[in-house]
Amino acid sequence: KRKMVNSTQKRQKKNKPQNEVIDDIPEEEKLRLIKSTGLFNKLEAENERREQIDQNDPFNYGFTFQAFLYTIPLCAVYSMLDVVVHRQYNEDVSFIPFSARVIKMAPIIWIFVYYTNKHVNKNWIQLLMFLGSILCGSHLIWVINKASYYGVMRRCPSLATLWVYFIVQLRLLPSVLSL
Incomplete structure (x- = not known):
């Protein structure tokens, strides 16, 4: 029991x-x-x-100032690529038209950076930037290989600047995969 x-x-x-x-x-x-x-x-x-x-925190600035800080180097990249492409085809680069192109591009870059930088840590923006990076890189290669020299001079600086921005803003793995 x-x-x-x-x-x-x-x-x-x-x-x-x-x-x-x-x-x-x-x-x-x-x-x-x-x-x-x-x-x-x-x-x-x-x-x-x-x-x-x-x-x-000295690095805790608003998105407006961050967009301004990103715009300066991106305008420098755009300027450098514009000069390089024009010199590649043996075109003279005069100061007035060159400056006008950069001044027209700066507000566009600032607005684009401002809106994307606000949400850069969100997954859907990372996905859009990843796809944008792939599209910009592919289209840049196509333009360089297939377009006329005038088309290359007009499209390459802005496409390459956008591509550089996407690569810089992406996380490491998507950035490497999109190259």
Whole structure:
């Protein structure tokens, strides 16, 4: 008879869930314990410290300033590519038309960078930039190989600048895959 009881007890123990959490402390007592340990005060102090660090961070600028900072090197890339393409076909690069092209391109680059840089960490923007990088790179190769020299001079600087921007903004793996 004793063996039967033991086997019955063993079966009952096996049927009990082992990860059962027993929570028999009343809510008021839980709140009193948390307040007495000072966890809320530590959490508030940590949040205030983080806000202070964010306010004092010299690299925590708004998206407008970040877009401006990206626009300067992208305009330099556009300018360099424009000069290189014109010199490739032995065309003279005069200052006035060259400056006019760069001045026309700068606001377009700034607006594009502003809107894409706001959401650059979102997956759907990363996907669009990945696809845009593949399309820009493929079209750039096609333009260089198949278009007339005038078409190359008109399309290559802007396409290559857009391609460089996409590559810079992508995460590492998509950036390498899109090359």
